[in-house]
Amino acid sequence: xxxxVQSPLSLVxxxxxxxxxxxxxxxxxxxxLLWYKQEKKAPTFxxxxxxxxxxxxxxxxxxxxxxxxxFSILNITATQTGDSAVYLCAVWRGGGSARQxxxxxxxxxxxxP
Amino acid sequence: NAGVTQTPKFQVLKTGQSMTLQCAQDMNHxxxxxxxxxxGMGLRLIHYSVGAGITDQGExxxxxNVSRSTTEDFPLRLLSAAPSQTSVYxxxxxxxxxxxxxxxxxxxxxxxxx
Numbered sequence: 001x002x003x004x005v006q007s008p009l010s011l012v013x014x015x016x017x018x019x020x021x022x023x024x025x026x027x028x029x030x031x032x033l034l035w036y037k038q039e040k041k042a043p044t045f046x047x048x049x050x051x052x053x054x055x056x057x058x059x060x061x062x063x064x065x066x067x068x069x070x071f072s073i074l075n076i077t078a079t080q081t082g083d084s085a086v087y088l089c090a091v092w093r094g095g096g097s098a099r100q101x102x103x104x105x106x107x108x109x110x111x112x113p
Numbered sequence: 114n115a116g117v118t119q120t121p122k123f124q125v126l127k128t129g130q131s132m133t134l135q136c137a138q139d140m141n142h143x144x145x146x147x148x149x150x151x152x153g154m155g156l157r158l159i160h161y162s163v164g165a166g167i168t169d170q171g172e173x174x175x176x177x178n179v180s181r182s183t184t185e186d187f188p189l190r191l192l193s194a195a196p197s198q199t200s201v202y203x204x205x206x207x208x209x210x211x212x213x214x215x216x217x218x219x220x221x222x223x224x225x226x227x
Contacts, residue, residue, distance in 0.1 A: 041220045042221060048215060099169070100213075103156040
């Protein structure tokens with residue numbers, strides 16, 4: 001059975017701190033790993049990673065994939081209160097249906113002023 | 114461009130009642146899906162569709178029904194609500210051109226079954 005495990009489950013930091021969120025997976029026929037940010041409502045897409053060792057970056061957020069060790073990390077530097085959210089990791093097995101996508105249970109990040 | 118629109122945002126039902134959660138997308142996406150999100154369990158796939166007239170079951174389909182008569186609409190029907198169906202429901206869509214795996218989600222529907 002495919003598994004996507006995120007850690008920690010929750011994290012509380014202060015503004016300006018740097019955080020690292022982890023996502024490990026056991027999935028047959030891996031194709032890509034995706035990160036989403038979920039504030040009060042709908043998850044919104046952040047990154048898609050397909051190749052090991054290539055960092056994806058958007059402002060203060062960055063992510064990298066290790067296909068050998070089967071994990072990804074999401075880094076957020078100089079955190080702000082607006083970064084408070086649940087961060088979801090998902091792994092895609094390829095093909096054209098939603099059945100190929102497995103989500104982790106998320107990391108709840110709280111950034112205090 | 115509205116993206117994915119879900120209604121209602123909130124609903125309270127009694128056990129045994131039926132209802133339909135509506136989902137519409139205006140991005141001409143081929144793929145649509147329904148998820149439920151429960152505390153500590155992430156997003157679990159209920160049903161999905163790869164195009165008009167084609168639907169299939171996901172991980173947790175029992176107690177739910179779907180149909181896809183048009184590309185735009187993908188309603189989710191609860192046949193006889195049970196307290197175990199209390200959850201937040203998300204509709205999502207994706208397209209071949211943007212990537213089947215890159216989902217656009219609706220704002221969610223919070224359902225409580227008493």
